[in-house]
Amino acid sequence: MKQILKLTFVMTLIAVISTITLISLFKMLYPKNVVQRPALPALNFSGAYSPIIQNDISVVYERxxxxxxxxxxxxxxxxxxEGDLDFPEGHPxxxxxxxxxxxxxxxxxxxxxxxxxxxxxxxxxxxxxxxxxxxxxxxxxxxxxxxxxxxxxISAKNTLSVMPLGDSSRLRVGETVVAIGNPYSYDRSVTTGIISATGRKVFNTLYEDYIQTDAAINVGNSGGPLLNLAGELIGINTVIRADANGISFAIPINQIKQIIAQLKTYRRVVRGFLGVQPDNISNEIRDGLKLDNNNGALVTHITNDSAAAKAGLQVYDVIIKFGGKPVFNKDTLYRYIAETAPGG
CATH class of the missing domain: 2.40.10.10 (Trypsin-like serine proteases)
Incomplete structure (x- = not known):
């Protein structure tokens, strides 16, 4: 009996000591006179746009x-x-x-x-x-x-909502984008991603300047908007890599603005023609011509009787500006020429 009482007393003593130790430790870690730091404010999006709410995709979509x-x-x-059998003329x-x-x-x-x-x-x-x-x-x-x-x-009975146009020259790689479309007839589907790159080429044609994104784009999304977090139209989704995941392309809105202005006025696009065949400046050409850098477009051919010939341009000239805008490579020169009306 005495042994049981002794064991009970020891266990009680251990419990009391443990409780006192925990209370002392709590007071050391959380003293009353310590002022808790306020929560850090949410990061303020300080980019080119004024987003609705940071990462609030639902509000972008609703607008x-x-x-x-x-x-x-x-x-x-x-x-x-489509591989059908040949029918006689007039067959339904x-x-x-x-x-x-x-x-x-x-x-x-x-x-x-x-x-x-x-x-x-x-x-x-x-x-x-x-x-x-x-x-x-x-x-x-x-x-x-x-x-x-x-x-x-179109002619609609009710007032139409309009999508505001953004400025694709101010895009930053890594910023969040939103795509809306009708993939496989699933109307008004929304997906999100980031801008993976700008200035991409897919088919290596003259006027390509695509925005690359990893937002999910599928058949039926073509012609749909790519939006920034301010809900502005920054591109039109147009191309997907069928052999890859997360690689899609959109036409930048600044290029589209030039096109739709002409389509609205002339119902077609009329592009300027300078009469030069440009090339990019390689390191060998840069060193051979003793240039400071690789910026510009090297003239490799001039069309007879063209504006370039009449202006006195010669082969191996380097064009570094066009219309007051810097020329970085042959693609930018082609775009500047195309955007200039004939005779302009």
Whole structure:
């Protein structure tokens, strides 16, 4: 009995000592006179734009979505175009109608819509589905195959929401972007990602200057918006790498502004012609010509009777400015020339 009482006393003593030790340790770690630091403020987005709320994708979507449309292009497909059997002329199955679905952006309250040229290519009829699910016919004002941009126009009974245009020259690699579209006819799907790179080429044609993004882009997203966190249109989604994941491309809005201005006025794009064949400046050319750097475009050929010939340009001249703007390489020179109206 005495042994039991002794054991109980020892256990109680150990418990009391443990409690006192814990209380003392707590007071040492959290003294009353210590003032707790206030929580750090959320990072303020200090970029080129004024975002709605940092990383609030839902608000960007809610603001931009009313100006997003579904574009349905109908065209006639000949019977043997898709591997069908050859039918005699006049057979009811000779002509079929194929419907392609893409996306578009309303950019003007009077009904102008931007989409991709390949979305409406060879279409005999184009229809637009608006945010209220109403459908209206669209007129193709003009299209430019070289940049894959088309301008449509609709007449709507209700007031149209308009997507504000951003400034793609102020984009930064790594900033968050939002894409809205109709992939595989899943209307108004939203995806997010970042800008992976700018100034990309895909098909190595003259006027390519793509924004690369890892935002999910699929069939049906073509012609849809790529947005910054301010809800501004910074690009039109147009190309995906089918053999890769997370590699998609959008046409920058600053290039689009030049195109739609001409399509609206002339229904086509008229590009300037200087009459030079430029090339980039390699390290060997830089050293051989004793240049300070690799900026500029090297003249390798001049067309007879062209503006360049009349201006006195010669082979091996280096063009470092055009219209007061710096020329970094042959691609920037081509773009500057293309954006200059003939005779300008």
């Amino acid at each position: 931009a979505n009313p100006a997003v449309v579904r574009v349905t292009a109908t065209r006639v497909v000949q019977g043997n175009e 199955d000779v002509d079929k109608r194929s419907r392609g679905v893409g996306t578009g952006c309303i950019v003007d309250k009077s009904g102008y819509i931007i989409t991709n040229q390949h979305v409406i290519d060879s279409a005999e009829q184009v229809r637009i589905r608006l945010i209220d699910n109403s459908e209206v016919p669209a007129e193709v004002i003009g299209a430019d195959k070289a940049t894959d941009i088309a301008l449509l126009k």
